[in-house]
Amino acid sequence: xxxxxxxxxxxxxxxxxxxxxxxxxxxxxxxxxxxxxxxxxxxxxxxxxxxxxxxxxxxxxxxxxxxxxxxxxxxxxxxxxxxxxxxxxxxxxxxxxxxxxxxxxxxxxxxxxxxxxxxxxxxxxxxxxxxxxxxxxxxxxxxxxxxxxxxxx
Amino acid sequence: xxxxxxxxxxxxxxxxxxxxxxxxxxxxxxxxxxxxxxxxxxxxxxxxxxxxxxxxxxxxxxxxxxxxxxxxxxxxxxxxxxxxxxxxxxxxxxxxxxxxxxxxxxxxxxxxxxxxxxxxxxxxxx
Numbered sequence: 001x002x003x004x005x006x007x008x009x010x011x012x013x014x015x016x017x018x019x020x021x022x023x024x025x026x027x028x029x030x031x032x033x034x035x036x037x038x039x040x041x042x043x044x045x046x047x048x049x050x051x052x053x054x055x056x057x058x059x060x061x062x063x064x065x066x067x068x069x070x071x072x073x074x075x076x077x078x079x080x081x082x083x084x085x086x087x088x089x090x091x092x093x094x095x096x097x098x099x100x101x102x103x104x105x106x107x108x109x110x111x112x113x114x115x116x117x118x119x120x121x122x123x124x125x126x127x128x129x130x131x132x133x134x135x136x137x138x139x140x141x142x143x144x145x146x147x148x149x150x151x152x153x
Numbered sequence: 154x155x156x157x158x159x160x161x162x163x164x165x166x167x168x169x170x171x172x173x174x175x176x177x178x179x180x181x182x183x184x185x186x187x188x189x190x191x192x193x194x195x196x197x198x199x200x201x202x203x204x205x206x207x208x209x210x211x212x213x214x215x216x217x218x219x220x221x222x223x224x225x226x227x228x229x230x231x232x233x234x235x236x237x238x239x240x241x242x243x244x245x246x247x248x249x250x251x252x253x254x255x256x257x258x259x260x261x262x263x264x265x266x267x268x269x270x271x272x273x274x275x276x277x278x279x
Contacts, residue, residue: 060247
């Protein structure tokens with residue numbers, strides 16, 4: 001549930017960054033630059049706050065790959081809105097990023113023990129959202145990973 | 154000679170943005186779950202606690218350094234080299250730094266993901 005909310009939140013933020021870079025691509029038109037820049041800054045702020053929100057409950061190594069979906073979004077925008085040509089090499093790049101994000105999204109989003117001595121390499125890890133001690137952002141669950149294996153979120 | 158300048162600027166970007174990301178991540182872990190905090194004590198508390206966090210401020214400063222390094226790098230090298238190199242090296246550097254400084258458990262799954270994303274970004278931005 002948490003992961004789903006975060007994913008939608010991130011993709012929301014990503015669309016916003018996507019349109020910023022879009023504005024940059026059109027930045028040659030300096031006459032209309034000022035309103036675009038204002039919108040761009042607003043969107044950048046919105047993206048930054050969603051990014052920080054995601055960082056408040058998920059690992060950096062979880063959030064960052066998800067953020068890179070923005071590149072994918074950007075390429076898709078370029079293809080379908082700007083009707084640019086997207087080369088096969090770039091499609092391969094899109095596929096790689098998407099694969100990487102899928103990889104990390106299947107795992108747990110937060111390291112529960114700061115001094116990670118947890119078992120490594122449980123390929124079908126549980127994506128349970130462990131309960132938070134919201135005051136300190138620390139996890140109450142001792143090992144959220146030892147739940148029922150293979151549970152999808 | 155120009156290559157050395159370009160690559161040192163790229164390294165500066167990577168270092169600064171990795172430091173910035175790690176500091177921001179640490180700051181937000183200290184602030185705690187923003188959603189829960191906002192429900193309990195309002196948006197003002199969240200903003201005040203975030204902006205008052207020294208890690209957050211240093212993180213933003215590091216991000217600014219990264220941005221200016223990017224400007225320097227772009228003045229020395231091609232954007233088709235600088236952008237993909239800096240972006241993909243940042244991903245790898247972040248995985249390493251998150252493991253060392255944030256004690257995140259970067260398992261095989263996350264290494265693979267970081268590698269895939271770095272390769273993909275390099276292809277896309279190239």
